[in-house]
Amino acid sequence: MSTSERNFARRIDLTSLQLFVAVCELGSIGRAAEREFIAASAISKRLSDLEATLGTTLLYRHARGVDLTPAGESLLHHARSVLYSLEKMQGELSEYADGVRGHVRVHANISAIVQFLPEDLGVFTRAHEAIKIDLEEHLSSEVIRAVQEGAADLGVCHVAGGAGELQSLSYRHDRLALIVPTGHALAAQGAIDFVDSLDFDHVGLHTNSSIYVAMHEAALDAGRSIKLRIHVTGLDAMCRMIENGLGIGVMPQRAFELMQNGIGRGLVSVALNDAWAAREIRLVARDFSTLPVAARSLVNHLHAAADAAEQIAA
Secondary structure: OOHHHHHHHHHOOHHHHHHHHHHHHHOOHHHHHHHHOOOHHHHHHHHHHHHHHHOOOOEEEEOOEEEEOHHHHHHHHHHHHHHHHHHHHHHHHHHHHOOOOEEEEEEEOHHHHHHOHHHHHHHHHHHOOOEEEEEEEOOHHHHHHHHHHOOOOEEEEOOOOOOOOOEEEEEEEEEEEEEEEOOOOOOOOOEEOHHHHOOOEEEEOOOOOHHHHHHHHHHHHOOOOOEEEEEOOOHHHHHHHHHOOOOEEEEEHHHHHHHOOOOOOOEEEEEEOOHHHEEEEEEEEOOHHHOOHHHHHHHHHHHHHHHHHHHHHO
């Protein structure tokens, strides 16, 4: 952090940020004063000082209350982020007082969460009861960004497009398959090229998901387009849509097998011959060597679980 950045951070008062957010949420200095149990004149003075510190007007003041200036809208976004981070920090630190000895923030894509992480994290938490793991599901691109920005200690995702300056370790491999109803024209095929599925309606995941991006690129390479009938946000929803005749879809083979005991009993999987159907899920971090002890323990466990799975598969 440069000297100017440090000086700026020292000039920003957290109480003033809290009061600024309250005024923005209520649209009035008077109403904010009532909610925060502070004199309206005191809030007005703090907001004026904040504007002087930032060198710009944050609020348009009028008889009915206040409106945000463009600078005020920007500050509101950042102030909420700062205050939310402080709340999370307070929550995490209070857990240490209650006996927690480590806290690991993990962001992972849906493929890793459905196929591999439940068992691996279950074994880890039973062996390390004092370590708390916060797991959030995100698209692979968002996982990488979260690790880059420090919002997550560890990411678990596909890095086909590259992880930039992040470090990565191999975790697991999966393979995509085409999921179709049992009576579908492609159901009897042992394996097909993805392009052969493009004559049919598809149920797809989010357009930024790694699976959809791979499908889209494969269709473009063939000079075709995907007849996308509906987007869903989860693999279970995809199975239900396919089962009810809304199209066919692509998902990890193991994920489909795990879900067949519940949903998807009227569906079958057809192997894809395409090279992009074979994928690798990796662990990503800014620097594995500088991770906190708890996070390094989790990385070592996941890496060892991956090695053991490969040996069994071999």
